[in-house]
Amino acid sequence: MTSWVASSAASTCSPMGSVYPKRSTAYPKSDVQINLKDHYNSKVYTSSSPISGDVSITTRREVRFDSIQILLLGQTRTSFEGMSVPQEVTHTFLKMMMPIPESTYPVPRVLESGQTYTIPFNFVVPNQLTINACNHARLSDQLQDHHVLLPPSVGGWQRDDMAPNMARVEYSVKVRVLRDDGNRKTRIMEGSQAVQILPATPEEPPLNVTDKDKLYRMSKTKTLRKNILSTKLGRVTAEAIQPSAAILSPDGRRVMSHPMASVKLTFDPESGRTLPPTITGVTAKLTAHTYYSSGTISSFPNLGEWNTPYLLDRRGQFFTSTPLPPITLAQQPAWTPTVTPPISRRDSGYGSDQPSSSCEDNNYSSSKLPMLKSSSPTTTSSTSPSTQHTTTLTIPLSLPTDKKTLLPTFHSCIASRVYTVHLALALNTRGASSTVSLVVPLQIAVDSTSTTSPSTSPLSAGGPVVVAAPPSFEEAAADEHLRPRVLHAYEYEAPEGQAAAERGSWMLRAGEGAQEEEAGGNGGLPEYGEAGYRRRVD
Structure with a gap:
């Protein structure tokens, strides 16, 4: 039960021993302090973390009030420069109120001058929001699953979080002393304490990148030449696969699961004497894309077109890049040659002067068959064999968590954050140098402690027994299709x-x-x- 603790304020004594009160003004300033338990400036809270402490209220005059609110608020702010005044939009997605029983309020409800009142509180950071936090129109239900997840704090970090001033996500503990004035409540006193939150986020499946998604470039084909006027040496194609998510620790200061980028290279030489190119270097840089809007976002901003014409809402995009540590190859990857056999086609038989065997068996004459005239009825076409060289390059990605505060990938109602990795592969073929560039998506997530435990069987006395999960419908259908069937004669x-x-x-x-x-x-x-x-x- 919430309790109030009142204590006398300190007085000021003169050297002669007489007591003199502090010089008062017309409206002496009251003091509202929020004391968080085990808190420090660089502390990071995550999902299911407790935020507890107490509130101290000290007044310099008697203050009549009707109620006191202690809240944990989460707000997203976006701002735009206007012609006359800037435009700012605030979206409150989290509002948790600490219940204070009516019986604990002082009677009468007056904060006496010189007294300090202490109210304890306790919050727990939720794992996700309620469905009512996102009730606007959307183009897919999958977007709502992202909008009801807690976004991380944007801005206010000790290290650069690669975010603009136009987009902010703030969490704070607020105290409000309210008085009822008819149909509305007036805030008499208010105090606030900001906290930084990195919520636990799950790893998402790979994106379905299409040609309409201009932010990414998953494949690139380039023709290799010594110079502009020289003949072609061949053609190289680079295809990237989206790397797995980078899992950060709950405080965001270290990477628990390092991502690995995989690039498949295919080389088509113009002649059989041209050797595959040599990879002379690989560079990578991480780019953070922050999207923000003055209205609700109904689709994923990183997929499709973001700034489409004829929009009523104002939209903005901010991106900044940071280079990743140099990538060195211990040895050149091995190229695997693949020889494509020549393709030959035989005439179908229609239009041939000789009847087919099937016609002879059925006593059909060639004159009764439909004829397609051909100058060479038995001609076969063929192509020369071609050789391809393929290899797969695995590139480790080291994220600069010691210099940057990497926020997890998130999508909220008016702000989003995604990441891309720009890969540049330097190639050399018979003295000809070229570079192939790719842009792949990268998800950054925050680790969450699993609460699941292995199932225990009452029949086993030796400890817990892990029960295998039942097969899915797809696996059961595949097993039924591939089950051997033996017919005995x-x-x-x-x-x-x-x-x-x-x-x-x-x-x-x-x-x-x-x-x-x-x-x-x-x-x-x-x-x-x-x-x-x-x-x-x-």
Whole structure:
């Protein structure tokens, strides 16, 4: 139960021993302090972290009030420069109120002058928001799943978080002393204490990047030449695969899972004597893209077009890059040659002067067939074999957490943050140098402690037993499709006294007839109407 603790304020004494009060003004300034437990300036809170402490209220005059609120607020602010005055939009996505029982308020509800009142509080950072936090129109339900996740604090970090001043996400503990004036409540006193939050975020599946997503470039093909006027040496194609997410520690100061970029290189030489290119260097840089809007965002800003025409809302985009540590190759990757056999095509037979074998068997003449005139009915076309060289390059990505505050990837109602990695591969072929550049998406997430534990079986006395998860519907369908099916064929043997001409030869397509015979059947030949039998005439 919440309790109030009142204590006397310190007085000022003169050297002569007489007590003199502080010089008062018309409206003496009151003091509202928020004391967080185990808090320091660089402390980072994450999901399920407790935020507890107490509030101290000291007044210099008697103050009548009706209620006191202690809140944990989360707000997103976006601002735009206008022609006359700047425009600022605030979206409150989190509002948690600490309940204060009515019985704990002083009677009468007056804060006496010179008294200090202490109110304890305790909050827990939620794992996600309520559905009502995002109730605007959306183009997909998947977007709402992102909007109901807590965004990280943007701005206010000790290190650069690569964010502009036009987009801010702030968390704070606020105290408000309210008085009811008719139909509205007036704030008499207010105090605030900012906190920095990095919520735990799950790893998302890879993006489905299409040609409309101009932010990314997953593949690039380039023709290799010594110079502009020289002949072609070949063509190299680089295809990148989205790396796995970079998992940060809950405080964001170290990387727990380092991402690895994978690039597949394919080289098509113009002649068989041209060797594959040599990779002379790899450079990478990390770019943070921050999107912000004056209105709600109905689609993913990094996919498709962001600044589309005829929009009523004002939108902005800010990006900044930081180079990643140099990447050195211990050895050159091995190229694997692949020889493509020549492709030959034979004439279909239509229009041939000689009838086909199928026509001869069915006593058809060639004059009765539709004819397509061809100057060379038996001509075959072929292409020369070609050789391709392929290799896969694995590139480790080291994130600069010692210099930057890397915020996790997030999408909220009016602000978003995504990351891209720009890869530049320097190639050399017979003295010709060229560079192939790719832009791949990178997700940054914050680690969350798993609360799941292995299932225990009451039949086991040796400890917990991990129970395997049941197969999915796709796995069950694949197992059923690939399950081997064996069909047994049985040869029917007639009794010895029966003539061969009479008994003929019979074959079972299933084992049902043989089982009936073993069970004491009539031993005679099956009738034509019985299922599972087919007569073969000798």
